[in-house]
């Protein structure tokens with residue numbers, strides 16, 4: 001999504017200008033993806049990129065997992081901070097099931113000099129996350145979930161296995177353009193129902209501290225206790 005829900009054009013422009021300037025390769029990724037047409041709505045906004053970078057700094061992320069890479073904007077934003085802080089020892093595991101969508105992402109990672117810290121794994125995210133449990137179980141600092149909405153609950157459970165205590169998991173699109181607050185949409189649509197069910201579950205889950213924010217299209221944040 002190109003901006004935060006509920007902001008008019010003037011305020012959206014203000015928020016964008018109040019954030020640090022985008023890295024040149026991030027700006028190129030955004031522009032090229034915009035040119036792809038309707039599907040570009042899947043990309044996070046620049047202000048959300050700045051928010052992701054802040055989360056990477058706050059968690060001092062050295063190991064991160066992303067579910068839903070697409071053309072690479074969020075992974076690149078996060079990896080730039082991780083590499084700045086941890087050099088080539090940083091590792092961001094990117095999960096996506098599309099070679100087609102992630103092909104340009106690989107080029108941006110290379111152009112920005114972070115291809116050595118991004119490990120892109122193509123396949124069903126459930127399988128990739130299961131495999132990652134053996135490799136980084138209990139050690140991930142940060143996880144970002146931005147893929148199929150009916151998979152979010154499984155990604156949450158896998159995330160709790162992957163994260164260290166104090167590690168942060170973020171779920172994108174938790175407002176689903178407002179649909180989650182409409183009982184009719186929750187009853188009629190599987191994606192909307194899945195997002196509402198996850199929000200309720202995380203709020204009441206003693207395994208985490210959580211906060212539901214209206215950044216972008218709604219970001220649910222949870223820290224593993």
Ligand SMILES: C[S@@+](CC[C@H](N)C(=O)[O-])C[C@H]1O[C@@H](n2cnc3c(N)ncnc32)[C@H](O)[C@@H]1O
Nearest residue numbers: 042043044068070073074096097098125147148
């Ligand atoms: C909303 S886009 C991610 C946007 C990205 N975070 C960005 O900043 O541009 C969702 C991505 O999830 C991927 N995806 C959807 N379902 C998936 C699944 N079951 N397993 C792995 N990847 C999946 C899609 O191929 C797509 O690239």
